[in-house]
Amino acid sequence: MKSGTYIKRTNRPLQLYAVLFLIALYVPVLFLPLFSFNDSIYVKFPLKGFTLQWYIELIDREPVWASLMNSIKVGVTTSIIATGFGIFAAKAITRYRLPGRGPVVGFIMLPLVVPGIIFGVALLVLLSQLGVRLSLYTVTMGHIIVCLPFAIATLIPRFEGFDKSVEEASADLGENAWWTFWRVTFPMVFPGILASLLLTFTVSFDEFIMAFFLSGTDATLPMYIWSQLRFPQSFPSILAMASIILLVSFILVFLGQWINRGAQSGSLESE
Amino acid sequence: MTKNNAFISFQNVNKFFGKFQAINDVSLDIDHGEFFSLLGSSGCGKTTLLRMLAGFEGVSSGEIYIDGQPMSGVPPHHRPVNMVFQNYAIFPHLNVRDNIAYGLRKQKLSRTKRYEMVDEMLELIKLPEYGDRKATQLSGGQRQRIALARALILKPKVLLLDEPLGALDKQLREQMQLELRALQKTVGITFVFVTHDQEEALTLSDRIAVMSEGCDLQVDTPTRLYENPVSRKVASFIGTMNFFDGTVMSIKDGNAVLKVDGLGEVSAPAGTVPLLAGNTVSVAIRPEKFLLSNKKPAGAQCSVKGQLNNAAYLGERSHYYVSIEGVPQPVAVSAQNRDRAKEAEGQSRPVWLSWDSTAIVVLKDV
Numbered sequence: 077m078k079s080g081t082y083i084k085r086t087n088r089p090l091q092l093y094a095v096l097f098l099i100a101l102y103v104p105v106l107f108l109p110l111f112s113f114n115d116s117i118y119v120k121f122p123l124k125g126f127t128l129q130w131y132i133e134l135i136d137r138e139p140v141w142a143s144l145m146n147s148i149k150v151g152v153t154t155s156i157i158a159t160g161f162g163i164f165a166a167k168a169i170t171r172y173r174l175p176g177r178g179p180v181v182g183f184i185m186l187p188l189v190v191p192g193i194i195f196g197v198a199l200l201v202l203l204s205q206l207g208v209r210l211s212l213y214t215v216t217m218g219h220i221i222v223c224l225p226f227a228i229a230t231l232i233p234r235f236e237g238f239d240k241s242v243e244e245a246s247a248d249l250g251e252n253a254w255w256t257f258w259r260v261t262f263p264m265v266f267p268g269i270l271a272s273l274l275l276t277f278t279v280s281f282d283e284f285i286m287a288f289f290l291s292g293t294d295a296t297l298p299m300y301i302w303s304q305l306r307f308p309q310s311f312p313s314i315l316a317m318a319s320i321i322l323l324v325s326f327i328l329v330f331l332g333q334w335i336n337r338g339a340q341s342g343s344l345e346s347e
Numbered sequence: 348m349t350k351n352n353a354f355i356s357f358q359n360v361n362k363f364f365g366k367f368q369a370i371n372d373v374s375l376d377i378d379h380g381e382f383f384s385l386l387g388s389s390g391c392g393k394t395t396l397l398r399m400l401a402g403f404e405g406v407s408s409g410e411i412y413i414d415g416q417p418m419s420g421v422p423p424h425h426r427p428v429n430m431v432f433q434n435y436a437i438f439p440h441l442n443v444r445d446n447i448a449y450g451l452r453k454q455k456l457s458r459t460k461r462y463e464m465v466d467e468m469l470e471l472i473k474l475p476e477y478g479d480r481k482a483t484q485l486s487g488g489q490r491q492r493i494a495l496a497r498a499l500i501l502k503p504k505v506l507l508l509d510e511p512l513g514a515l516d517k518q519l520r521e522q523m524q525l526e527l528r529a530l531q532k533t534v535g536i537t538f539v540f541v542t543h544d545q546e547e548a549l550t551l552s553d554r555i556a557v558m559s560e561g562c563d564l565q566v567d568t569p570t571r572l573y574e575n576p577v578s579r580k581v582a583s584f585i586g587t588m589n590f591f592d593g594t595v596m597s598i599k600d601g602n603a604v605l606k607v608d609g610l611g612e613v614s615a616p617a618g619t620v621p622l623l624a625g626n627t628v629s630v631a632i633r634p635e636k637f638l639l640s641n642k643k644p645a646g647a648q649c650s651v652k653g654q655l656n657n658a659a660y661l662g663e664r665s666h667y668y669v670s671i672e673g674v675p676q677p678v679a680v681s682a683q684n685r686d687r688a689k690e691a692e693g694q695s696r697p698v699w700l701s702w703d704s705t706a707i708v709v710l711k712d713v
Binding site: 238239241242244245246247248249250251252255259260263264 | 401402403422423424425428429430432433434436437438439440449450452453497498501
């Protein structure tokens with residue numbers, strides 16, 4: 077390592093910084109699983125003992141399952157629609173001469189930086205003006221807005237990552253735009269699509285503010301968690317649930333990143 | 348229908364990208380079965396012309412005909428042409444076999460028939476047994492052959508090649524040139540080939556169009572392009588050329604007598620350019636048409652004395668640079684080293700240059 081090239085030298089201070097950064101980021105989060113296995117309803121040190129009681133209790137609760145199903149329904153629908161829109165948007169942005177491309181991309185990415193509470197209130201006002209009843213559909217709508225920038229940000233590098241002459245080659249070999257999309261573009265961006273589905277599902281699944289403003293009588297999982305925070309005796313179970321969500325979210329996002337890692341990793345048979 | 352019976356015909360084609368004129372009133376005809384090259388430096392419009400033929404760029408005005416059919420408004424996937432792209436544009440998600448079979452979908456063939464055709468193609472491009480390889484595992488030369496096979500399997504009327512040999516190293520390129528030429532003879536398809544490499548164009552083509560700044564300067568066979576260029580631009584683009592300023596003294600029986608700076612009074616074939624006595628002209632002579640000698644040659648038609656001031660030894664031949672009084676640039680002379688070259692050959696000394704009158708090309712632009 078001592079004889080490394082200039083650019084690849086190891087840099088001790090930077091390594092230390094990276095380690096401290098990760099600790100600051102994740103240690104607070106790690107308290108959740110830690111206390112979810114603690115044999116006490118009070119979240120405080122010292123730890124009492126190991127138990128799976130809170131996880132078992134979770135399984136027996138009816139509303140947990142109902143809200144979980146709601147969240148999955150909303151998440152799946154959101155991820156499919158947001159990714160679908162994202163594909164068209166990313167193709168348009170990367171492939172066609174678009175007047176005012178910069179501002180258009182900026183506006184699409186805006187929900188990333190505009191506070192969710194503003195979008196939530198705005199949509200709530202709009203929907204109540206239109207007389208739309210709040211339901212899981214309105215939550216899904218809000219989530220699509222939140223997730224679209226994530227989908228596009230994931231897909232654009234994929235579309236930019238391959239040479240547009242392969243699309244020209246397909247046209248040259250006799251395929252029209254539709255078939256070119258399905259035989260060339262789609263398989264080549266497919267890892268990006270999978271990654272986008274996983275990421276947008278995760279974002280939707282964990283989203284609280286939009287759901288809070290836009291849901292009717294059916295609660296999503298984050299809303300159920302929030303409603304249970306008032307009851308001290310159910311708190312350890314919430315910790316258990318949060319731990320599970322954390323683990324699943326982490327796996328999904330990690331999987332998405334892994335699928336989308338290389339530009340040429342997608343190899344699919346064209347039969 | 349076209350006015351003539353050329354297989355491909357560009358008629359007064361113009362192309363603008365915004366205000367920039369990429370193609371300037373190009374009209375040229377390509378015959379059936381011809382190996383036709385578009386030659387020019389980068390930015391001369393040769394690739395644009397090819398992409399217009401393929402349908403990737405529209406014409407701003409004028410019309411392109413292929414086999415008698417006007418091509419305006421015909422999208423790429425309906426044109427009877429196939430293209431080999433500069434970077435080959437191999438589909439990275441497909442294996443070699445599926446790459447080659449890509450264009451066969453519409454023909455609704457059975458899988459066996461399709462694979463039979465692919466195997467035939469693999470045989471033709473000398474890559475049998477490669478069908479199951481991933482396209483990403485191939486070398487540059489192999490990709491180039493796959494791109495060729497993928498286009499040729501559709502039996503196009505015209506094959507377009509956009510600098511397909513540019514990315515290959517010298518040895519492989521020379522081998523592929525021979526193979527390409529042989530392949531074209533075998534399949535009998537019209538090839539339109541874009542290149543900036545004049546040697547490549549001269550080796551491969553039946554005819555070449557030399558392009559510059561969106562115009563076609565001369566369309567001719569390799570031999571005529573080299574021996575009888577019509578303008579200074581073409582003469583200096585193809586190979587090396589020495590230019591002298593001169594004036595026409597008289598014309599008699601297809602021979603011109605010229606007064607040339609530095610060379611004195613010389614006679615030359617008047618050629619195809621209409622000349623009048625009193626015209627100022629450029630007189631061009633190729634380096635290898637000069638004969639270099641240490642003494643005044645006895646039998647030569649024309650000769651001039653000069654001072655050798657530089658020489659470059661290139662193995663099978665040497666380049667000499669001779670300054671002649673009255674000529675601003677040193678004259679380039681190339682000679683085969685038929686006798687063993689000696690170290691002293693390059694020494695500065697007085698020499699004589701001689702040439703045959705037929706070696707002189709008279710160009711009207713100065």
